[in-house]
Amino acid sequence: MCAAPCPARKNRLLTDPLPFSDLSAAVGRAAWRLQPGLTYLNHGSFGPSPRPVLEARQALTAELEANPMDFYLRRMEPALAETAERLGRFLGTSGENLCLVDNATVGMNMVANGFPLAAGDEVLANDHEYGAVLRIWRRRCARSGAGLVVQPLPERLQSPDEIVDTLLAAATSKTRLIVVSHITSPTAVILPVGQICRRARARGIAVCIDGPHAPAAVDVALDRLDCDFYTASCHKWLSAPFGSGFVYAPPLNRRQLEPVVVSWGGSLGGRPPDWRDEYIWSGTRDLAAWLAVPAAIDFIEQVGVRAFRDHAHRLARYARQKISALTGLEPLVPDSPDWYGVMISLPLPDCVGPPIEGHLHPLQKYLWEQHQIEIPVVNWRGRRWIRTSCHLYNHAGEIDRLTEALGEWLAAARAGGT
Numbered sequence: 001m002c003a004a005p006c007p008a009r010k011n012r013l014l015t016d017p018l019p020f021s022d023l024s025a026a027v028g029r030a031a032w033r034l035q036p037g038l039t040y041l042n043h044g045s046f047g048p049s050p051r052p053v054l055e056a057r058q059a060l061t062a063e064l065e066a067n068p069m070d071f072y073l074r075r076m077e078p079a080l081a082e083t084a085e086r087l088g089r090f091l092g093t094s095g096e097n098l099c100l101v102d103n104a105t106v107g108m109n110m111v112a113n114g115f116p117l118a119a120g121d122e123v124l125a126n127d128h129e130y131g132a133v134l135r136i137w138r139r140r141c142a143r144s145g146a147g148l149v150v151q152p153l154p155e156r157l158q159s160p161d162e163i164v165d166t167l168l169a170a171a172t173s174k175t176r177l178i179v180v181s182h183i184t185s186p187t188a189v190i191l192p193v194g195q196i197c198r199r200a201r202a203r204g205i206a207v208c209i210d211g212p213h214a215p216a217a218v219d220v221a222l223d224r225l226d227c228d229f230y231t232a233s234c235h236k237w238l239s240a241p242f243g244s245g246f247v248y249a250p251p252l253n254r255r256q257l258e259p260v261v262v263s264w265g266g267s268l269g270g271r272p273p274d275w276r277d278e279y280i281w282s283g284t285r286d287l288a289a290w291l292a293v294p295a296a297i298d299f300i301e302q303v304g305v306r307a308f309r310d311h312a313h314r315l316a317r318y319a320r321q322k323i324s325a326l327t328g329l330e331p332l333v334p335d336s337p338d339w340y341g342v343m344i345s346l347p348l349p350d351c352v353g354p355p356i357e358g359h360l361h362p363l364q365k366y367l368w369e370q371h372q373i374e375i376p377v378v379n380w381r382g383r384r385w386i387r388t389s390c391h392l393y394n395h396a397g398e399i400d401r402l403t404e405a406l407g408e409w410l411a412a413a414r415a416g417g418t
């Protein structure tokens with residue numbers, strides 16, 4: 001069953017006591033509408049909204065229902081501008097540079113649809129990128145005769161310079177664009193995107209940052225970052241409603257975007273044209289998710305962005321210590337908030353084999369079905385990884401529950417019983 005022996009439990013990484021803040025008790029679970037009994041450790045994929053955000057969204061939908069003409073013709077456009085302004089203040093840019101979209105996927109498709117690529121050009125990515133993003137660019141490159149180069153990053157990540165050097169070593173005179181995550185999906189690593197932007201700019205290469213894990217989790221200062229495009233979802237760490245995200249595009253880059261859905265391309269309310277008209281209105285629908293983004297920013301700022309990150313990082317660190325002790329496998333990155341923040345992805349031993357195609361991994365299934373723990377088990381570089389996301393509603397007891405259940409499953413796998 002195990003290709004390599006599964007190590008016995010070790011506690012050597014559990015060195016210091018972990019003083020958890022009482023933040024999760026103060027603004028924890030009661031602020032969310034999570035199912036009773038559920039241990040939710042996947043805010044990084046699908047981040048539920050706290051009650052004030054749900055209420056804001058419901059109030060906006062009620063407003064739409066009360067008079068749709070008034071909402072779409074008079075209320076919507078100023079409200080969208082205010083939302084972009086508020087989001088811009090949170091992200092270190094002007095609202096003018098932000099276009100609201102449903103999610104990072106739509107944003108990345110807007111860039112892929114419009115970015116100029118000719119036969120022989122190259123787009124450079126790395127092997128920690130999100131599968132759907134690689135798929136978007138593979139398809140786009142194939143259609144234009146360009147090539148997608150996926151550069152493997154070093155085996156262990158210990159130096160930002162080494163990451164940047166390794167990535168840029170794969171850039172050639174044909175490279176037109178670098179697509180890179182701010183925080184990676186399978187490995188939950190914070191990448192040195194500022195350095196990547198500076199080095200790429202010096203070589204005349206554009207950069208599109210795939211940033212859905214960053215807003216609220218780490219500081220995002222878009223203008224200072226000086227990237228060409230930044231795409232993100234707000235329904236992850238910011239806890240805005242599902243279906244809210246943005247594309248950042250400074251003025252010179254906006255003509256390199258194309259809509260995913262073509263509609264009127266003009267103002268419904270009769271105001272002067274705006275570069276976002278082409279993207280905002282993709283036909284009639286409820287825009288409450290976008291317009292409730294300011295409520296999510298209010299919520300996290302009232303809690304304190306620092307307090308949130310501290311709480312979540314301590315929990316992620318605790319998970320790192322406990323899971324590494326259980327598996328005996330070294331984490332991918334050093335133990336520092338410079339490398340991982342509110343979520344941590346850890347390698348699992350070889351006895352955790354691949355899933356059967358078309359099925360969730362049996363370990364993920366077991367954790368949910370036997371323990372009501374929602375957590376992703378992902379495949380990356382031929383190994384299974386478990387990614388623990390921590391938010392305000394999580395607490396140390398849930399990490400204990402996870403590691404206990406994981407320990408039981410690994411013991412059964414070692415004995416050949418899974």
Ligand SMILES: Cc1ncc(COP(=O)(O)O)c(C=O)c1O
Pocket residue numbers: 044045103104105106129130133181183184185210211212213233
């Ligand atoms: C790095 C990364 N990019 C893009 C996405 C896509 O985000 P969404 O599904 O919100 O469009 C995800 C989703 O988890 C992600 O982790």
